[in-house]
Amino acid sequence: MSERHPYIGLPDRQFWNNDPGIADRLSFDPVAPPPFVLSKDEPIVTGGSCFAQHVARYLGRHGFNHLVTEPAHPMFRARFARQFGYGLFAARYGNIYTARQLSQLLLRAYGEFEPIETCWPSEGSRVVDPFRPQIQPRGFVSEAELRADREVHFAAIREAIETMTTFVFTLGLTECWADRRDGAIYPLAPGIAGGNYDPQAVAFHNFGVEETTQDLLSALRYIRAKNPGAKVILTVSPVPLNATMENRHVFVSTTWSKAVLRIAAETTCATLDRCVYFPSYEIITSPHVRSKYYGEDRRAVTEPGVQHVMRLFFRHFAPGEEAAAAPVSRETKLVRRHMTRMAGIVEALCDEEAIDNR
Amino acid sequence: MAQADRRILVFGLSHVIAISSALQPKDASTEVIRIPEIRVLGDPVATAAALHLQSSCPTHVFISLGGNYHNSFGLIENPVPFGIGDAKRGRIPVDDARRFIPLEMMTEHFEAELEVFLQWLAPIRALFGAIPLHHLCAPPPVGDEDYIRRHPSIFSRRLPLGLAPRELRLALYRIQCEIYRRRSEEAGIGFVLPPAAAIDPEGFLARPYRTRDPTHGNRDYGALVLDQIAAVTGQVR
Numbered sequence: 001m002s003e004r005h006p007y008i009g010l011p012d013r014q015f016w017n018n019d020p021g022i023a024d025r026l027s028f029d030p031v032a033p034p035p036f037v038l039s040k041d042e043p044i045v046t047g048g049s050c051f052a053q054h055v056a057r058y059l060g061r062h063g064f065n066h067l068v069t070e071p072a073h074p075m076f077r078a079r080f081a082r083q084f085g086y087g088l089f090a091a092r093y094g095n096i097y098t099a100r101q102l103s104q105l106l107l108r109a110y111g112e113f114e115p116i117e118t119c120w121p122s123e124g125s126r127v128v129d130p131f132r133p134q135i136q137p138r139g140f141v142s143e144a145e146l147r148a149d150r151e152v153h154f155a156a157i158r159e160a161i162e163t164m165t166t167f168v169f170t171l172g173l174t175e176c177w178a179d180r181r182d183g184a185i186y187p188l189a190p191g192i193a194g195g196n197y198d199p200q201a202v203a204f205h206n207f208g209v210e211e212t213t214q215d216l217l218s219a220l221r222y223i224r225a226k227n228p229g230a231k232v233i234l235t236v237s238p239v240p241l242n243a244t245m246e247n248r249h250v251f252v253s254t255t256w257s258k259a260v261l262r263i264a265a266e267t268t269c270a271t272l273d274r275c276v277y278f279p280s281y282e283i284i285t286s287p288h289v290r291s292k293y294y295g296e297d298r299r300a301v302t303e304p305g306v307q308h309v310m311r312l313f314f315r316h317f318a319p320g321e322e323a324a325a326a327p328v329s330r331e332t333k334l335v336r337r338h339m340t341r342m343a344g345i346v347e348a349l350c351d352e353e354a355i356d357n358r
Numbered sequence: 359m360a361q362a363d364r365r366i367l368v369f370g371l372s373h374v375i376a377i378s379s380a381l382q383p384k385d386a387s388t389e390v391i392r393i394p395e396i397r398v399l400g401d402p403v404a405t406a407a408a409l410h411l412q413s414s415c416p417t418h419v420f421i422s423l424g425g426n427y428h429n430s431f432g433l434i435e436n437p438v439p440f441g442i443g444d445a446k447r448g449r450i451p452v453d454d455a456r457r458f459i460p461l462e463m464m465t466e467h468f469e470a471e472l473e474v475f476l477q478w479l480a481p482i483r484a485l486f487g488a489i490p491l492h493h494l495c496a497p498p499p500v501g502d503e504d505y506i507r508r509h510p511s512i513f514s515r516r517l518p519l520g521l522a523p524r525e526l527r528l529a530l531y532r533i534q535c536e537i538y539r540r541r542s543e544e545a546g547i548g549f550v551l552p553p554a555a556a557i558d559p560e561g562f563l564a565r566p567y568r569t570r571d572p573t574h575g576n577r578d579y580g581a582l583v584l585d586q587i588a589a590v591t592g593q594v595r
Binding site: 071072073074075076080084136137138139140141142144145147148149151152155331334335338339341342343345 | 429430431433434436437438440443444445446447448449454457458459460461462463466467470512513516519
């Protein structure tokens with residue numbers, strides 16, 4: 001006997017009124033069963049917009065192997081190192097806002113794209129990296145130092161791509177500034193954090209659905225060419241745009257950009273195997289959570305919001321894995337012990353009376 | 359100011375010993391006091407005040423604080439060998455195997471670690487009012503690795519770890535000097551560089567001015583510093 005209509009027997013999650021999140025915000029769980037799970041040992045690389053930093057932070061905090069291939073020297077405390085962009089992601093690439101930026105980063109790391117702009121002037125004689133202008137509080141002391149750092153950085157990116165089992169990428173923006181000469185995408189318009197704005201040299205661009213989808217597929221296929229087994233988790237940042245170059249309200253631009261990113265993510269997941277969408281955007285913006293997860297500025301995601309997102313992330317991608325604090329590495333212990341002993345020696349030396357005249 | 363009216367006070371940690379060992383009868387107007395233990399530095403303003411009274415109101419004051427700190431970082435190889443950014447060469451040393459530390463990061467960390475000494479510059483300046491006050495830069499490191507191995511002093515037990523590359527040691531020393539120079543000037547304190555005659559062509563402490571440890575200058579070095587002090591104060595030695 002056939003069903004009366006095609007909706008009979010479908011899961012509760014496909015019906016709005018059946019969602020427990022309507023009554024209880026914390027019960028809201030729109031995550032579909034993923035095609036794979038994560039174990040604590042497998043190396044996971046994160047990247048993307050500012051929201052991606054939360055994902056990285058929670059992975060590390062819960063004892064997952066958040067792969068960092070460009071670590072700060074262990075003599076530095078983590079909080080200080082983060083000020084210089086260390087430990088936020090696998091390598092010191094800073095925020096990656098658009099799919100095109102991701103694609104170009106990969107090409108640059110493997111020497112397949114060398115942008116014309118390599119260095120922007122900053123305060124005094126300092127310079128910044130046009131592709132991560134805020135990675136250091138006051139930039140680099142010279143282009144020579146920036147080049148040396150970039151070599152280390154690109155090697156770290158290659159190691160991350162080739163070593164990881166899973167790539168978690170958070171799509172953030174569609175708006176960008178592109179160099180008219182070679183199409184290089186800058187994460188920030190020149191003049192905001194280094195560089196000089198020249199409308200003849202750079203142009204505003206707002207990526208559409210087709211471009212974003214193709215850029216995302218291109219980047220992920222490039223990764224798969226280097227690491228065929230890499231799993232991919234895509235998510236869309238729920239953080240609204242800070243500013244728009246489009247002549248319209250910034251919230252209108254936000255909904256447009258997020259729609260583009262959402263469709264691009266969905267299309268990509270439908271195209272590639274072992275590529276799944278995780279609904280961070282939906283969790284934070286859903287009516288079920290009653291706008292509780294945005295701060296006073298209605299833009300920054302609050303810690304309870306991040307907790308809700310990551311609780312669901314671990315529930316679905318790592319069921320049964322107990323949360324545990326990441327242990328202090330052996331390397332860190334060795335260095336800290338060494339520095340303490342050396343400081344003690346120097347202190348004792350300063351107390352010594354033995355100064356010989358010859 | 360008449361020669362006879364000059365009263366010079368030099369105080370600080372171990373680097374002032376070279377100066378005191380070089381004092382001669384003609385330096386009667388110069389008093390060098392070593393603060394015996396770093397622990398006393400817990401309140402160097404009080405220490406300086408006591409010294410001020412002790413030395414009967416100096417007309418010129420020279421201080422030397424925390425000059426050996428660069429050796430904590432630089433003398434013995436770190437378990438995770440590192441290199442630092444450099445404006446000309448990109449990095450020092452030029453060795454990809456060493457963990458890269460941007461120069462800004464190293465400098466900021468260094469300054470935070472030196473804050474235990476730097477925080478007292480302004481209070482000491484205030485204590486001595488209008489009296490000319492200068493900070494004496496520590497001597498540069500010893501570049502000769504064989505010399506260090508023959509005279510390791512209390513670093514001997516750490517020697518098996520190896521010495522850090524000499525160019526790195528010099529770069530860290532220069533970071534320290536620049537921090538002290540900048541913070542001294544911010545506090546209204548003059549800054550006296552090491553005597554040029556004591557520095558070899560590569561920037562290390564020249565052989566005749568070393569003592570039997572890897573970090574201090576000897577009596578001849580101290581004599582050069584006394585000449586610098588005389589030049590700064592207009593004294594005739």
